[in-house]
Amino acid sequence: MAALLSKFRRPRRLNTLVPKPGKSNGDQNNQSQIDPGHASQSRNLSSNIEDNLRSLKGIFHQCSDIIFREFLFAQREQIKLALIYIDGLIDKSQVSDQIIRALSLEVPVATDETTITKKNAWHYIKMRGLCVHQLQESQRLPDIVSAVLSGNCVLLVDGHPNALIVDSRSWAARSIEESKTETVIRGPRESFVETLRTNTSMLRRKIKNPNLKIEVLKLGEVTQTDIAILYINGIANEGLVQEAKKRLSDIKIDAVLDSGYIQELIRDNPNSMFPTISHTDRPDRVAAHLLEGRVAIMVDGTPMVLVAPYLFIEAIQTPEDYYEPAIFMSGVRVLRIISLVIALTLPSLYIAITSFHQEMLPTPLLLSLAAQREAVPLPVFVEAFIMEFAFEIIREAGIRLPREVGQAVSIVAALIIGQAAVQAGLVAGATIIVVALTAMASFTVYYSGSITFRLLRFPLMFLAASFGLFGMIGGIIAMVVYMTSLRSFGVPYLAPLGPTIIGDLKDSAVRVPWWAMHKRPHLIGQNNPQREATGMQPKPPQQKNN
């Protein structure tokens, strides 16, 4: 028996491409070698350009996209220059015109050639020769490597143990487009792109204030991704900013490919279904949140910006609410709340009422439901469950499918599920209506909020099928209790509902006009609560009595 067990436990080579342990030597510290700065840890440049080039070539061994361009300064054989950059990340015309051409051809024309020596070449290059906007110096090899990797040109000068880092970054990037995830009818249309710098510039254009702080750090041992923390000094709570920075600096991970990585690593309740950090690709949304005192986290390489803290109430708020007239948008908010309730409870309510509490239906409705159900072979619960499941499949297929076949899928889905299932007597028409309404309702609210509700719908349906309304309401109560116990960066998740904050209810089920929203959200912006002057309600001009 023991032998059998030990046989099971014997480590097997699951991946045959992995070398057998012990055979390779020196691979033990693979992990630390992956750090791009490792090979040259704490090494500095020497004054011999050949040495420097050799060590850099060693580091960039087998990196076919690295270009080493060697040329002469001012046509002098003894002053050798080397330009190192990554093909595809630099502006080619800038590099050839403003660097190579300027240094090799134009400097001798503009300067008295005799004064150029190997010794003062550095000065000439830096102060006279280069026609570029941003220039840095470094003599540390790791800095140079990372500069090259992030798209800069590195210029090595023979005889000088320093390198010039020229900003000539330019790469193919998506242009700014309309937001695909949160569309609005009224309001700014731009959305974030994958480039961090473009994103920060979009925010800076909206908030022209030195108090908008953008702090950058690098995360991901392999990827070395740039992360920016944004907040407005004087509005954001100090503790919140500190906490966000602390949580970020605690991260040790190999790669950060999307802000989703960060989101999962810094959230308050790691096992919770409910999102406690929001993500958006709309600059106006982020700007509004920053102005309320929140903190935003941008990750290079993704248009999705994280904002914390995220409260549950935000699921029914959209940027548009603040641009369109208040009364109208208040109505829409109520609509969204109703949709949220429908998305969560309608299928379970349907199950509970049709299989437990038929007395709650009006008689004609009951008779017509009974007629529809007469031929259906399945219990309501199974029927509703299958239809909900089918809808989720269609929805998922709709997202994953190439756009060209999407049309076909929706037709098939509508035909099969809408028409045929009812006509075949497999499903009651009412069930289809319930499922369709639920599905539509779930799309009216903030997407990642509604994902949770879509998921919670299923346990609620189970409860409703087992205990009727009692089970369903019990389930909802348990859910609310759980949500109440959550916090997002110290802020109770259900605020301003529980704990009730009367002042913040102005921006919940209703949205009061701008002249009445004097204060920032109480629990988030208490550092600087006043948002605007009071008494700004527009009035007709006062007629002066003579």
Add this chain to the structure above:
Amino acid sequence: MIKKTICLLVIISLIFPLGGCWSRRELNELAIVLAAGVDSTPEGNIVLTVQIARPNAFGGSQGSQQTGGKVGQNNVWVVSQEGETVQDATRYLESKVFRHIYWSHAVILVLGEQISKEGIRKAINFFSRSPDVRDQTIWVMVARGQARDILNSHSQLETTSAQSIGSIIQKGVGPPVMYKDLSMMLASKGVNPVLPRIELTLSGIPQGPELYENIPEAQNDQQQSTTTHAEVTLTGTAVFNDDRLVGWLDYHETRGLLWLKNQITRGEITVPSPTEPDKKISIDITRGNTQVEPFYDGQNIWFDVLMGLNGALLEQQSKEELTDPQIFAAIEKNTALSMEANARSAIEKAKYDYGVDIFGFGEAFHRKYKDAWPALEDKWDEAFIGADINIKGEVTIRRTGLITNRMSSK
């Protein structure tokens, strides 16, 4: 942590299937009762008749395509069962009806004439005790003859006769009595119950072939039974002494009863014209209101009843000039007299034929003379017979329809 979660999941998954066994009932396991009727047998047992909806007949597109040609046929299944109590009969019924007998949507409860005479308390208790039954909103009425025949009928307009009867009752031709009203009337010593009386009457000829009815009067006449249709009709009021049926009120007396109970919602009063007594004028009731004021001097009891009516003149056979204020006042006076006559006939019937207070005068008395009431409450009906009732009608005709004087008059 993981152990805990697994334990929890196991417990939850054990609980779920348990729940399903108890109260869950699929729609297609229900026999939805729309109407219930209670009759009695000579042996003193109870015959329960239920009208059960056949769901197939109520369907949307599919259902109506199949049964659309036969309106009123096979929408329901009427089945009767004898038992010692209503609950007992229901249980026996379950041996015929394999689905669960589901009471919550019963619209009407019809009591047979015979059992009403024996006392309705033995027939109705089940309906307020069972949580299945919508006790408060079920309409209660008395059938002339057997309740079973009423349930066996069908309606020409509605899909079931139960729904049709329910709507007729609500219209206020007779006293609309919900179960809760009946139990309040039974509980109170100041009023005796009244219930609407329904019966089957010949009402028109069905416009389709193969439709024939089970009309008691027409059974011997083959030709009539194949061509006439009997519709359930509200024909008056059943008067009870406590829980026993003692007699009926006809249509006009019922109007009087409704006036006195302040339950007039709509209706019409036809009076002779002041100038041409053989021609008639009809007043439509817009609003009616009755005030009952009791008086008691320690010896005699009398009531002042003031019936106010707001109406509209909607038909005129005669051709007098309505623009003449005197004629108009005379019409109003005639109307008031007619109302008073109706009310008086109802009171006389109640007083002298049946000897019961069905109008709630006792309750009005109780409200005003709470100290004198305890002495009178047990013999209130006698006191009521001895009481004087002064009735006064006040009629205001506010409108005359779309025209003033007749256009056809010369």
Add this chain to the structure above:
Amino acid sequence: MLEEGRISGGQALMLNITMIIATTLISAPTIVANHARQDAWLAMLLATLLALPIAWITAKLGTLFPTKTLVEYTEDILGKWPGKLLSLLYLLWFINICSVMIREYGNFIVDAFMMETPLMIVNILGTALAAYTVKKGLEVLARVNQIFLPLIIVSILLVFLLALPEMKLERFLPVFEAHWVDIFRGAMAPLTWMGEISTFAMLIPFLVQPGQARHTTVITILLVGLFFTLLVVASVATFGPIIDNMIYPVLSTTRVVNIAQFIERPEPLIMAIWITGGLLKISIFYYVIVLGCAQWLTLKDYRPLVLPVGVILVALSSIVARNILELVHFIAYVWPPYALLTFEFGIPLTLLVIALVRKQGGNGP
């Protein structure tokens, strides 16, 4: 301190209201109308008036010992062992209330909505849900209550608004028909429910400002009195004095709602109200029991007690009464003198007198 959370005055007020109205609101009118018939509303007003001293005593004791709960200050007032004994009696009383409540809770759901389901299952599920809430602590309980209580009150008012066409004011006549003794007897049951405010003594030290206790209790009683009176008025106006035979008159009131053949049968609302309200109320008492036990045993954390106390509550709930009639009888006739004379009014008054005589308490008058 066992409980880290703090609640605001508003939250405490709402907890108190839930603590009193939640389970009683379904059957309140019946018990009152039993004695006072159509004068039930007078009995309710009288009860409100009589409940004010109870509220005042509770708050006064609480402000004398602003950092201690009932279980703790009995020891200060009476000495260690007599105090412990009294606290134990109080805890047993809380357990008694709570188990009766669980029974009432389960009974209503089973009677009115789920005939075939065993009572025990409903009780277990309800208690489990309450246990979950209790485990999350006082702050969560207060917040959940803040979310649900307004919904409960609005729905009840809505239901009555819908039932308005069925109501007749003349059903209240004649006024003062009941003898004043009957009115007084009718007032006893609601007075006992309002007297449950004395449970608040367990929560006063967790107020952000314990000084607010006095306003909180008095306002609670006034609001609850108003609310109960409204309930009674609505039920009597719909059915008249016959409500004294109904077990759940408020449910029956909702059943008559029928507006334009469209808005009818709003019972899901009533059911939802009952399930949430009852659950919150059970959770509050459950919390008080668990917290009190932990303080009595001088434990460091109350959470380990949640499960055992829950088992006791469920077990007791099935043996407190044999059937619904016994339960109603217990609530209407046995409970008032038993609870009122001892735990709600008698003992707190004695404690207060002793404390005042001995000039105890942090910030005495």
